[in-house]
Amino acid sequence: MPILEIKEVTKNYGDFTAVEDVSMAIEPGEVYGFIGPNGAGKSTTIRMIIGAIGITKGQIFVDDMDVSKDKKYLSKISYVPGDVSLWPNLTGMEVINFLMAARGYKDTKRRDELIETFRLDPHKKSKTYSKGNRQKVALISAFCSDAELYIFDEPTSGLDPLMEHTFHEEVKRLKQEGKSVLLSSHILSEVEKLADRISIIKDGKIVESGRFSELSHITRMKYIIESNEDISPIKQLDYVHNVEEEGKQLHLLVDNESIPDFLNELKTYKITHLETEPAKLEDIFLRFYEASR
Amino acid sequence: MNYIRLQIKALWLKVSIWVGSLSILTILIAFMIGELYSNPFERMNMRMAMDSPAMVAMAGPIPPGDFTEAALFMVVTVLFLGLAYGLFNILIANQVVKHEENEGLTELLIASGIGRKALFVNHVMVGILINIPFFIITILGLTLVNVNGSEFIDHVVFISAITLFGLLFYALTMAIGAFVTTSDMTFGIALSVLIGMYLYRAITDVVDISYSVVSPYHWLSRLDAYGGNNIEWLIPFSILIIFFAIAYFVTLKRDVGDGIIHPKVTHRSRNISSYPKLLFTQSRMLIIAWFVALIVTGLSYGSVLEDIEEIMANNFIMNAAVQAGQIDNPVLFFISMISIITAIISMFPGLMIMGKLLKEERLRLEWMSAGVDIKRINPTRIIITHIIFAIVASIAAHALYAISLYSMTLLVEDFPTEPIDYVYALISEGSVIVLMIGLVTLFYGISYKMFKLIWPVIAFLFIISYVGTILQFPDWLLNVSPFHHLGHIFVDGPMWNVIVILYATALILMIIGVMLYRRRDIQNG
Numbered sequence: 050m051p052i053l054e055i056k057e058v059t060k061n062y063g064d065f066t067a068v069e070d071v072s073m074a075i076e077p078g079e080v081y082g083f084i085g086p087n088g089a090g091k092s093t094t095i096r097m098i099i100g101a102i103g104i105t106k107g108q109i110f111v112d113d114m115d116v117s118k119d120k121k122y123l124s125k126i127s128y129v130p131g132d133v134s135l136w137p138n139l140t141g142m143e144v145i146n147f148l149m150a151a152r153g154y155k156d157t158k159r160r161d162e163l164i165e166t167f168r169l170d171p172h173k174k175s176k177t178y179s180k181g182n183r184q185k186v187a188l189i190s191a192f193c194s195d196a197e198l199y200i201f202d203e204p205t206s207g208l209d210p211l212m213e214h215t216f217h218e219e220v221k222r223l224k225q226e227g228k229s230v231l232l233s234s235h236i237l238s239e240v241e242k243l244a245d246r247i248s249i250i251k252d253g254k255i256v257e258s259g260r261f262s263e264l265s266h267i268t269r270m271k272y273i274i275e276s277n278e279d280i281s282p283i284k285q286l287d288y289v290h291n292v293e294e295e296g297k298q299l300h301l302l303v304d305n306e307s308i309p310d311f312l313n314e315l316k317t318y319k320i321t322h323l324e325t326e327p328a329k330l331e332d333i334f335l336r337f338y339e340a341s342r
Numbered sequence: 343m344n345y346i347r348l349q350i351k352a353l354w355l356k357v358s359i360w361v362g363s364l365s366i367l368t369i370l371i372a373f374m375i376g377e378l379y380s381n382p383f384e385r386m387n388m389r390m391a392m393d394s395p396a397m398v399a400m401a402g403p404i405p406p407g408d409f410t411e412a413a414l415f416m417v418v419t420v421l422f423l424g425l426a427y428g429l430f431n432i433l434i435a436n437q438v439v440k441h442e443e444n445e446g447l448t449e450l451l452i453a454s455g456i457g458r459k460a461l462f463v464n465h466v467m468v469g470i471l472i473n474i475p476f477f478i479i480t481i482l483g484l485t486l487v488n489v490n491g492s493e494f495i496d497h498v499v500f501i502s503a504i505t506l507f508g509l510l511f512y513a514l515t516m517a518i519g520a521f522v523t524t525s526d527m528t529f530g531i532a533l534s535v536l537i538g539m540y541l542y543r544a545i546t547d548v549v550d551i552s553y554s555v556v557s558p559y560h561w562l563s564r565l566d567a568y569g570g571n572n573i574e575w576l577i578p579f580s581i582l583i584i585f586f587a588i589a590y591f592v593t594l595k596r597d598v599g600d601g602i603i604h605p606k607v608t609h610r611s612r613n614i615s616s617y618p619k620l621l622f623t624q625s626r627m628l629i630i631a632w633f634v635a636l637i638v639t640g641l642s643y644g645s646v647l648e649d650i651e652e653i654m655a656n657n658f659i660m661n662a663a664v665q666a667g668q669i670d671n672p673v674l675f676f677i678s679m680i681s682i683i684t685a686i687i688s689m690f691p692g693l694m695i696m697g698k699l700l701k702e703e704r705l706r707l708e709w710m711s712a713g714v715d716i717k718r719i720n721p722t723r724i725i726i727t728h729i730i731f732a733i734v735a736s737i738a739a740h741a742l743y744a745i746s747l748y749s750m751t752l753l754v755e756d757f758p759t760e761p762i763d764y765v766y767a768l769i770s771e772g773s774v775i776v777l778m779i780g781l782v783t784l785f786y787g788i789s790y791k792m793f794k795l796i797w798p799v800i801a802f803l804f805i806i807s808y809v810g811t812i813l814q815f816p817d818w819l820l821n822v823s824p825f826h827h828l829g830h831i832f833v834d835g836p837m838w839n840v841i842v843i844l845y846a847t848a849l850i851l852m853i854i855g856v857m858l859y860r861r862r863d864i865q866n867g
Contacts, residue, residue: 096708096864096866099708099711099712099713100711100712101707101708101712101863101864101866102863102864103861103863120716120720121716123711123712123713123714123716123720124713124714124715124716126712126713127712127713128708128709128712128713129709130708130709133709134705134706134709135706136620136623136624136706137524137526138623138624139614139620139623140611142611143611143612143614146611146613146614146615147614147615147620148710148714150614150615150616150718151616151617151710151714151715151718151719152713152714152715152718153715153718171611172610172611176523176524187709191713194713196713200712
């Protein structure tokens with residue numbers, strides 16, 4: 050049974066449709082990537098999951114509980130927004146303790162461990178914290194819980210690379226413990242590294258979903274080739290894109306389904322250098338968004 | 343110059359609402375006084391009524407010359423207009439200077455090539471620009487109304503003083519903002535000075551007016567616009583240049599986003615394990631400040647009680663009312679009136695606690711209420727916690743006023759009140775306090791943005807209670823105020839049927855408000 054199931058959910062604001070017929074399901078122990086640019090509908094979808102806004106059409110279930118009918122499901126989730134506002138006159142420790150108390154979570158050893166791992170000074174007033182430190186307080190508070198589903202909306206936007214790594218380790222730890230994670234992020238390498246499956250949302254609609262490996266049909270392979278001969282005719286091939294010349298080398302992208310044709314074409318030249326790079330999530334993402342430019 | 347345009351674009355609506363409201367109100371009062379007090383005999387009565395310690399504490403001293411309609415207009419409006427106009431300037435200065443610095447906008451502007459000196463000059467220019475519309479509109483309006491006893495130059499002197507008073511608090515807010523780190527603290531200190539100076543003047547105007555000279559409100563009174571036009575009393579306002587200079591040097595000396603007065607860096611953690619404890623921590627200073635203000639108000643009114651009996655006995659209006667059988671005891675009548683005004687003031691801590699819901703909803707509610715044990719925290723419990731805190735804070739504030747006033751009555755021989763009278767007053771006026779909290783709950787339940795509607799309602803309530811009788815508002819308008827139906831509590835005693843209806847209405851409004859709030863989307867960001 051999925052821990053989170055979203056069934057054809059739509060959210061309208063007057064005539065404007067922010068999210069339309071969005072569906073997805075997250076299984077226990079799964080990290081699910083949710084990507085899309087600003088305004089695509091990611092945060093609206095998340096706000097419907099956490100019950101902050103109503104659902105115009107469709108249903109959302111958390112651990113088989115309909116979120117519109119029973120708010121008890123809230124104790125099964127833990128949420129960190131992209132931009133965290135803390136109570137300015139409270140110290141980081143007071144905020145963490147308050148949220149732990151609100152969740153009924155009492156493991157202070159784990160709390161202290163996380164404070165240490167994230168290198169937070171918890172005794173400063175929140176108003177003196179930088180964005181990164183506010184984010185750390187929210188993340189520590191979120192990890193200090195017995196939730197089944199963790200929802201992170203741009204969680205590492207204020208963190209330095211070291212703390213990003215710490216966050217990734219904690220997500221992996223959750224996964225090992227059988228917890229589920231919905232990770233909404235702009236940082237595609239992060240999603241690529243952590244997510245088992247992804248959904249790409251565009252203009253309020255899911256345009257692609259699945260395991261990363263399953264999405265290779267829409268990706269392009271990157272090639273770097275070099276030859277003493279004139280290889281410029283390659284640039285004219287229909288399935289070759291984004292050609293850039295760097296010295297004698299050509300950097301180009303080839304549609305996955307046309308790779309055999311491309312390799313046959315290469316045979317006609319005396320290639321002195323050939324490099325390939327696998328498809329990246331960034332390529333998939335850009336492919337969708339470049340199409341609409 | 344582009345930055346100024348940007349600021350004007352950001353501020354025009356807020357400035358228009360403030361300037362429009364204050365100008366129209368000022369012009370309207372001038373018009374109504376011209377209509378209602380054209381008879382010198384009526385003005386003489388009014389002068390006698392206003393020349394009592396309690397009224398002097400509230401509205402300032404009566405000018406020595408002829409009590410023309412224009413002079414009456416000045417006495418009725420000057421201090422409250424100053425207070426409201428000072429608040430307007432504090433709000434704008436805090437937003438432009440400190441709030442933007444806290445939000446990182448100042449840093450962004452400096453990074454984009456605007457020098458810190460240029461930025462400071464821009465802030466001063468914004469201060470001057472926001473004061474120009476009120477200056478022009480009000481002078482033009484008053485000139486058109488042309489109340490008897492006034493000349494064009496009188497309007498210029500009067501409105502110049504009010505405008506300078508506002509600019510003084512703009513400069514003061516900038517200076518305070520240069521020292522402290524947050525906009526909340528800047529606003530709190532500036533507002534305390536604005537209210538503190540009013541209360542200080544209230545006491546010293548009654549006890550010994552020579553001490554009032556420290557207060558800018560006193561400069562407004564001593565100006566005697568529409569009388570002597572003592573324009574030398576505009577000179578003390580030049581102190582605003584010193585405030586601007588302090589703001590300039592301190593702002594340039596310190597880092598952007600910083601202050602000279604730093605909060606303690608590390609703190610011992612308190613055990614905040616529930617939302618009520620959290621709200622208490624967040625509201626403590628606000629509640630204490632209002633408690634102190636209400637105690638001081640009670641003591642300051644109480645300090646004049648010894649004389650009030652004698653003055654009231656000689657007061658023509660009161661005597662006439664007594665003879666006509668309208669008032670049995672003018673002192674009790676007057677205490678009832680003051681009690682209504684302080685009940686309105688007591689609403690502020692409660693409404694401000696309700697106002698904290700706005701920030702909580704916009705910034706944290708969504709995050710806070712996701713992933714928690716809903717038996718411990720949920721939006722319904724949060725709003726109910728605010729309602730309970732608001733009621734307790736406001737009623738307690740009013741009770742502290744009553745206690746401090748009553749304690750002062752003990753110093754007056756045979757003062758005609760008993761402790762139970764103050765309890766009845768608290769129960770009676772408490773019904774309107776709770777009703778307003780019910781009304782704001784309803785507004786907030788309907789929409790996040792509707793919350794602000796409560797402030798015009800309170801302003802309306804205040805105007806009706808404060809000048810409704812003086813300006814002889816029609817009955818239907820007076821009837822809109824719930825206080826009107828409660829009568830004069832120390833004279834008439836509690837109107838239990840009205841009290842019960844008001845409490846019941848408040849409860850119904852709260853229930854509807856909470857139900858609507860549960861159904862609507864959370865406002866975020």
